[in-house]
Amino acid sequence: MAPIRKAVARVMRSLVMKFTLLTGALIFATTLMLMTLENVSAQRETRNLLIERSVATLQATASRLANPISTNDAGYVDLYVEELIASIGASQMYVLNNRREVLGEAYDDDREQGQLRAADIAVMSLGAGDLRYDLHDGMLEVSAPVYTQSRRLVGVVYMQQPLVELVASRNAAFQRQTLIALFALGIFLPLAALIVGRALRPVQTLTDAARLASSKNLDMRISVKTGDELEVLANAFNRMFARLDGNLKRIHRLAYVDLVTELPNRERFRKETERVARKSLEDGGSGAVLFLDLDRFKRVNDSLGIGEGDRLLEMVGRRLSEVTRGCDMASGNTEDPSMVARLGGDEFTVLLPTIEDSADAARIANKLVDAIRLPFEISGHQVFLGVSVGVAVFPQDGADPETLMRHADLAMAHAKRAGGSAAQFFEPTMNQSAFERLVLENELRDAVAQDQLVVFYQPKVLMTDGACAGAEALVRWQHPTAGLLSPGAFIEAAEECGLIGEIGDWVLRAACREAAAWRDRGLEIPVAVNVSAMQFERDGFSDSVLEALAAANLPPHLLELELTESIAMENPERVIEQVQPLRDRGVNFAIDDFGTGHSSLAYLTRMPFDVFKIDQSFVRDMTTDHHARIVVETILAMAKSLKLETVAEGVETPEQHQMLRAQGATLAQGFLFARPMPAGDFVAFATESHTDRAVGE
Known part of the structure; x- marks a missing residue:
């Protein structure tokens, strides 16, 4: 029902x-x-006919009774009235003479006679001598005067008659109508x-079309040919549906398609991963999510420009799609193919809906790594990239998109830290490492805010007599529970969470204040401060250095800034632009870890640097490795030709010291001379060094 x-x-x-x-x-x-x-008209006509008939009947009766009434023949009148009332269907009828005496009366009921009270209409008719009638409540009252032939008024005849025919006529008309x-x-x-x-x-x-449109079926046309407003409305609907269909397609593209590579974007990848992961749980199958991050893309993008960088990303996406499509065809997986998506920047993801085992995911990941290693042709140049791949297998590594992508991202980060251009599977221990890294980052933020960082100073000594000729400022973290931590325990975390710039600025200001305090004690010892890439690339770097010098009242020649070779060579023109104004003020600059990067000799001769710092890896191996010794000799010969100072890092043995001094090294630092120490200990070390030098002279 x-x-x-x-x-x-x-x-x-x-x-x-x-x-x-x-x-x-x-x-x-x-x-x-x-x-x-x-009905009203018919009722009026019927009423008039009934009244005319009743009046005519009563007038005829009055003519017949004129003589009996004039002679007061009550017997005849009474008998006549009795017979007449039955024939005409009246309810009552009576006759009065001119003295208002009742000569005859009759009723259609058992009413007792002799109790008559003349009706007002009868009295008025007798008094006026004319015919009178009145109709109310379906009852007609008629009173007719009785005249003799000599026109003498002798009485009046009164009749009360229900108009039954009028009511019957009305009912019949109502039924008929x-x-x-x-x-x-x-x-x-x-x-x-x-x-x-x-x-x-x-x-x-139009209603059916609107119902279809509500279910997002907008690819239709309404055909209405009425020539009126409905046809105008139908045409308006058609135009509206066409615009809505175009807008929905554009919205869908914006919502689910990456506009640079035309690949699915993060949201589309998340929805598809959710569907496939749920299906794998129901069917007992397995699949994998691959998280890819391009190696060296930032450098290439900065060199080529944004437009060419987008073209490169498009080519990378096309190459990844070709590899996955080939793997699908080789495995016969055409019903539920793999999906390649771009999350943003240089991050891509690959969804493998079905795999037999983890080895399948490893093979595909390695094919992707090999494919990206091949050169890309951009504007007539060959560009080489690498890719780090993290693999999370579902359902064991997660059953929802967020967990799978997070785990694949963690695995990718491990692959990148291991050197890149490789694939790494997710392991549960990575979650613990990520949690520990998060805790470390939060504690590091507190350390910067609560002034838990301290600066140690490692002396730089002259190769000739061992006198202290400078110091390198090295940050330490006085952890509330773990004690004093070296930079290796937290610098990487500081770089990843973006605190390295803030820490670098703090160390710069602290080192300037300390060097100014040494100067006030009579020790004019230059202090060297390491500059991070984030710190150096920030707008206003020169201004921040000058502000630190001014705040500490330190002469610029007592400050030396150290840039790694990779920073110096990444964008040489910007290095020259940033360094030269400070160098003109007297600030010295050193290339740190020299020999580990890829320097261009053409730029090297133009670089406004004062010091080459020989990386400790070469110094450590120079007594046992012929190639390391040749590198050191080459760096020292180059520095001598360019009239630059050299600082040998990591000198730990007398043999290393002797070889470096023999080759013409200017300064050295390392455990052979002194370990990094607090500022107070460094003052004592420098004072003693200068005293020994004075005594020796």
Whole structure:
């Protein structure tokens, strides 16, 4: 019954039914109004006829009774009235003479005679000598005067008669008109429904189109040829659907497609991963999510520009898609193919919906690494990239997109830290490492805010006599629970969380203040401060250095800034632009870890540097490794030719010291001379060194 009730309710709510019922109501109301007018007219005519008939009957009676009334023949009059009342259907009838005496009376009921009280209309008719009648409540009262032939008023005849025929006529007319109205409704209502249905058929077409549009089916056209407003409305609907369809397609593209590579974006990849992971749980299968991060892309992008960088990303996406498509075809997996997506920047992901075991994911990941290693042709240049891949297998490594992508990202970070251009599977221990790294980053933020960092100083000594000729500022972390931590325990975390710039600025200001305090004690010892890439590339780097010097009241020649070779060679023109203004003020610059990067001799001769710092890896191996010794000798010869100072790092044995001094090294630092020490210990070391030198002289 419920479906029937719903269907009936739906029909009753339809426009066709509403307009049909409205048309039927109009037909019924019009018919009723016409019938009412006709009935009123008919009733008026019937009433007038009945009144005329009753008046004529009573006037005839008055003529017949003129002589009996004039002679007061009460017996005749009474008998005549008794016979007449039955024949004409009156309810009561009586005759008065001119003295208002009752000569005869008759009633249609058992009313007792002799109790008559003359009606007002009878008295007025007798007094005025004219005919009078009154109709109320379906009862007609007529009073006719009785005149003799000599026109003498001798009495009055009164009759009260119910107009039964008038009521019967009205009832008959009502029944007849009701049947006519019902007949008209029966004939015209279906016809009205047909006409209304045809007229509203375009509205139904528009309604169906709107219902389809609500289900996002906008690829349609409404055909309405009525030549009226409905056709105009249908054309407006068609234009609206066309615009909505175009807008939805553009919105879908913006929401689910990466505009640079035309690959699926993060949201599309997340939805597909969710679907596939749920299906694997139901079917007992397995798949994998690969998280890819390009190696060296930033350097290439900075060199080529944003436009060429986008072209390179497009080529990378195309190459990744070709590899996965080839793997799908080789394995016969064409029903549920792999998906390549770009998350943003130089990060890509690959979804492998079905794999037999982890070895399948490893093979595909290695093929992706090998494919990206091949050169890319950009603007006539060959560009070489690498890619680090993290692999998370579902459902064992996670059953939802967020967990799988996080675990694959952790594995990718391990692959990148291991050197890049390789694939790494997720391991549960990576979660613990990530948690520990997060805790470390939070504690490091507190350390910067709560001034838990301290600066140690490692002396630089002259190769000739061992006198202290400078110091390198090295940051330490006085951890509340773990004690004093060296930079290796937290610098990488500081770089990843973006605190390295803030820490570098703090060390610069602290070292400048300490060097100024040494100067006030009579020790003019230059202090060297390492500069991070983030710190150096920031706008206003030169201004921050000058502000630190001014705040500490330290002469610029007592400050030396150390840049790694990779920073110096990444963008030589910017290095020259940043360094030269400070160097003109007297600040010295050193290339740290020299020999470990890829320096261009053309730029090297133009670089505004004062010191080469020989990396400790060469110094450590120079007594045992012929190649390391040659590198050191080459660096020292180059520095001598360019008239630059040299600092040998990591000198730990007398043999290393002797070889470096023999080759012409200027300064040295390392455990052979002194370990990094607090500022107070360094002052004591430098003072003693200068005293020993003075005694030796």
